[in-house]
Amino acid sequence: MKLTILGCYSATPRTFTNPTAQVLESKNHLFLIDCGEGTQVQLRKNKVKFSRIKHIFISHLHGDHFFGLPGLVSTFRLLGRENELHIYGPKGIKEAITLLLKLGDSWTNYLLVFHELESKESELLFEDDKISVRTIPLDHRVYANGFLFQEKPAPRTLDIEMAKKYGIDKSQFNKIKGGADGVSKNGEVVPNKKITSPPPKPKSYAFCSDTMYKESIVPIINKVDTLYHESTFLETEAYLCAKTKHSTAKQAGQIAHKAHVGTLILGHYSTRYKSLELFREEAQQVFPNVELADDGKIFEI
């Protein structure tokens, strides 16, 4: 998995900071997560191929998470897109996008499929044989979801050299890849494990923004490799979290700790602070493995 941060600052786009948007590359998919104003320019700057984006996940309908979506949908049209586009987001997103397209008499020439969300329970949004995407219900001023991306275990890999050593004919190779044991020239059964190597561990990524501290997400994101959790404020401004339904860096660290995640990435920073390192230091009081998101930064998961 490769995560590219297109924007990770809260509230309003500024000259050198962009609102929330990320691209997650996994199993031949390019998932766009949130789409603040200016996302299409950030996609260009980060050399993301527009046509590879087939699924867009919108956490909630605050402007800094989706005001870049109408422009991106329109640009896809201008670029001559033909592939269908799936948009997952809170109920109302379809009305908003279709109204803007209608007003501009600019209907897309590709199929636009909306998947509107309103459940307060985690639900499956997308699945193929290699990966699944589920919602993570969050607690914000408006209905909001995070998203959990989980790769599925790949089949074990055939070790051709080893198979030859056991005298197994290549006519059996496809069956062995499917899990069957091999049979050597002299009729001896060779257990599958001896002639295959284990697949790489499937990876997982959880995106949680925007939300106040919400412990009920812990079982959903348990043991993910990487958790992106918003940290709009520091503890000195914890009083603002209750009012605005955001989290502090320490709270993000607490969630990471309780969920036994591998790495915590912080983001959605208020621009009132002079250094992002303050966020890392605060989260590390409760969880050691903390990374700081920044626009244009790439994380290998």
Place this chain on the structure above:
Amino acid sequence: MKLTILGCYSATPRTFTNPTAQVLESKNHLFLIDCGEGTQVQLRKNKVKFSRIKHIFISHLHGDHFFGLPGLVSTFRLLGRENELHIYGPKGIKEAITLLLKLGDSWTNYLLVFHELESKESELLFEDDKISVRTIPLDHRVYANGFLFQEKPAPRTLDIEMAKKYGIDKSQFNKIKGGADGVSKNGEVVPNKKITSPPPKPKSYAFCSDTMYKESIVPIINKVDTLYHESTFLETEAYLCAKTKHSTAKQAGQIAHKAHVGTLILGHYSTRYKSLELFREEAQQVFPNVELADDGKIFEI
């Protein structure tokens, strides 16, 4: 008048080119004309004070002319704006903006006043004692207007030295400023013109984008000091103008010529061309005084 080009390229925002937005400063007003995606960042880059914008004019409801508006309206709120904001644009603009605010449960804490347009005749949008703004009906794929900004003649300026020379008491100064003649110590009438100097010539600016060649705008923009007229294409692509309802640089020059304007500024370029100078050269075949808009460029009118 001071015109700042925030963006002047057609279709989609790119790394180094922005969609349409301009700021016109005149008579203590800061008028925002169109608001493509990314306009709020362009405003910051060009150091425009957000709170001074009280009137926003939207030509038409294609994304490259108004997808930056929801974000700007939201940012005004986050910045604690209290002054009312007037938005002039095609019918439907109110529904679009209010739907987006409703979905984000982010109502403005300042008064948002929509002036929806649907007339096909030129109409007065705004007027005070120093300036007026009228629509210029255009011809595009959707309902579209340009905007004509006309300063009103200022009163003549009192020449205090000259008034003293004629022995006129300062108790008369306010009346003289209002147009009255003066009376000298010895009862002699001094004509107003002798003790006042003429005001600077009132300036005018016409913004016309997007539109195909439309000769009926000529009487409306007759003799404006500066005309911004779109030139999406060159004559080599004139066939695209009919289809997309845009203009060539030559057609923009023809309008400027027929309307006897002072200066023609070209803009709304398709990004297919290698040099903007090609647009200038083509327009100059029919009109000599041609300037090229570019993002961040400032024109004194």
